[in-house]
Amino acid sequence: xxxxxxxxxxxxxxxxxxxxxxxxxxxxxxxxxxxxxxxxxxxxxxxxxxxxxxxxxxxxxxxxxxxxxxxxxxxxxxxxxxxxxxxxxxxxxxxxxxxxxxxxxxxxxxxx
Amino acid sequence: xxxxxxxxxxxxxxxxxxxxxxxxxxxxxxxxxxxxxxxxxxxxxxxxxxxxxxxxxxxxxxxxxxxxxxxxxxxxxxxxxxxxxxxxxxxxxxxxxxxxxxxxxxxxxxx
Numbered sequence: 446x447x448x449x450x451x452x453x454x455x456x457x458x459x460x461x462x463x464x465x466x467x468x469x470x471x472x473x474x475x476x477x478x479x480x481x482x483x484x485x486x487x488x489x490x491x492x493x494x495x496x497x498x499x500x501x502x503x504x505x506x507x508x509x510x511x512x513x514x515x516x517x518x519x520x521x522x523x524x525x526x527x528x529x530x531x532x533x534x535x536x537x538x539x540x541x542x543x544x545x546x547x548x549x550x551x552x553x554x555x556x557x
Numbered sequence: 558x559x560x561x562x563x564x565x566x567x568x569x570x571x572x573x574x575x576x577x578x579x580x581x582x583x584x585x586x587x588x589x590x591x592x593x594x595x596x597x598x599x600x601x602x603x604x605x606x607x608x609x610x611x612x613x614x615x616x617x618x619x620x621x622x623x624x625x626x627x628x629x630x631x632x633x634x635x636x637x638x639x640x641x642x643x644x645x646x647x648x649x650x651x652x653x654x655x656x657x658x659x660x661x662x663x664x665x666x667x668x
Contacts, residue, residue, distance in 0.1 A: 479655055486565070486663075487661075488563075488645060488658045488659060488660045488661050489601070489645070489658045490658075491655050536598075538600050538601070545603065545606065546603070547603070548593075548600040548601045548602070549600055550599060550600045551599065551600040
């Protein structure tokens with residue numbers, strides 16, 4: 446069964462609104478979670494690494510004030526896309542694990 | 558030069574064919590090598606996981622790593638239509654570290 450869940454699986458929103466995506470580890474404690482973004486027909490691009498109880502580390506070119514990450518517990522990390530715009534439309538996927546890393550099922554965001 | 562290079566395809570083969578998927582990389586620090594399968598609109602799922610050089614076999618899938626050439630391969634024997642997906646190679650320098658991904662190769666197995 447799935448060991449990492451994401452919610453919602455898809456979301457459509459208006460430009461300017463904020464969207465929160467949740468990533469949960471189901472069977473283990475996840476001290477580190479990785480957030481990726483995938484545009485159509487492109488590979489996964491790492492956006493940020495979140496560590497439980499501390500600030501996330503963002504990859505170059507990713508705006509930390511636009512993509513807010515909270516990792517307040519060992520089983521939950523959230524990614525909030527603030528003031529979303531159509532260019533933020535993408536497939537957002539989290540990844541976490543202990544010895545083996547598992548991807549969540551992804552969240553498809555469409556900003557109109 | 559990208560850290561990980563992978564031909565995006567698309568690759569189309571008849572059912573039963575042997576499929577060969579490859580990636581090259583430039584970072585000699587990579588030691589962990591993975592192959593993921595991603596169906597359309599789904600998250601990637603781990604297929605094969607290899608540490609350092611060598612071969613690993615799991616059913617119809619064989620992963621090969623040649624660190625001296627910085628080249629990894631995934632072979633699929635007796636390919637099935639259900640193998641149709643995008644295959645992503647990934648690698649990292651340490652376990653539980655962030656991974657670098659190839660662009661993914663889109664595979665179609667025709668019945």
